[in-house]
Amino acid sequence: MKIVFEDESIIAVIKPSGLAAQSLRGFEPDMESELKNYLSVKSKSVNPYLGIIHRLDKPVSGIMLFAKTKKAAAGLGAQMAGREFKKKYSAAVYGKPDSDLAVYEDYIKKESASNISYICRQGTNAAKKAVMSYTLKKSIIYRDIKLSLLDIELFTGRHHQIRLQLSYHKLPIIGDRKYGITKSGIGGLKTNKVSKDIAELESFNTALICTGLAFKHPVSGKHMEFGCEPEGYIWSLFAL
Template identity: 30%
Template structure:
């Protein structure tokens, strides 16, 4: 038997979802059965699948050890990540990090251990704000993600309540996200909203763009404004009105203005000799516009946060 005292970060979850986190190898059907026959209890009593846990509750699991993570599994795997972290803003609930191009946000199929979330967890652990041994089901987590080769602001939640609220605000488009990018050519008009339909190929990790709806395609809306120009390139400020995979890269290329450094939606020939290893795209600014939906984050309403330096803006001396 293992017992789990419910803390603030565990509270608010359904019992079955909590159990899946602490006993990830327990099959769903067996989980339901164990709740029904009282091998999973809350405060010593029978509970339901959808029982909402509160701080101070005690969850008791009378199940085999094989369903729990191995004891030798290190909860400090994030110590393999580097310490380098560029913090745009931080308070007791969240942290805004400026991710460098080339850094993955989470461990991917490559097995890379130096990730943005690893760096954030290491930082919070070393400053005493995160203790894995004191947590049952929560660890600091990212609320949004950006591509490996894109730089810019990523939001990390320090507690479960913040993770829940920020995820909801992002879904409801109540956190405004602005990008800067460099494109080949000079867009006409200088300011517009692109509306297309994007179809993602999961195997090829590539997005196709269409003018008309088709099965499986999702609406994508991107607002852009030309901020500066030179003889070959334009610097655009872009606001995402929807959040689709590779949205800016795919839509701008489809419009005839591929991003500098982007060989997936542009071409290698076009980029030859430019010296750019990554696409010139940066999530440089966010603004909280959540009103009452912000809940305990209401102090952020109306506030905007911006990175100090975007690597490619020096191409445009007048900017």
């Protein structure tokens, strides 16, 4: 566990891919439990308060912010509701988008039983509007496969939003087992056949990382920004 920042009100950490954000049924490790154990030892409290401000899917890595007091949680929650809490991501995807910059506005419906979300028509029962933007940072050809690096800003926080929207728009994220190439087709290719080279790319972790958070400190009001850089083989392909 890597702590980026901590004071009496908040704690920012980097969550690795494959670690759940919060406690689930069973005995698998998760970010919430690890932090509670850390705070319990540090504060000598049996059950220290810890509020999750935003979540990252289990296969997604990057910056996460937690509140250490109810007051901090309420203040940050208000910023989230007012869209004053900014979240930025980087994604490595198959294919190349039609434009270097775009905003995606779709409607998403979550199916709780299967833990999968779908793009649906506006007005569909229980559907929620999902908005994100991307900026194309770089496109490459890797063994005859088109790949692109996108910077993403998330304006709403829907279930599996980035993964689903990129997949729907034919830009599936490398390594995404749920919404990836086997579900959406391979962006930029004329076939959905998974080659040996694609299978190799799919053996890596989901190439989506929360690279930045920006918000006002819930107590002092000071502007806060935290960030991290993607690391690993997939990201090295786009060395700028």
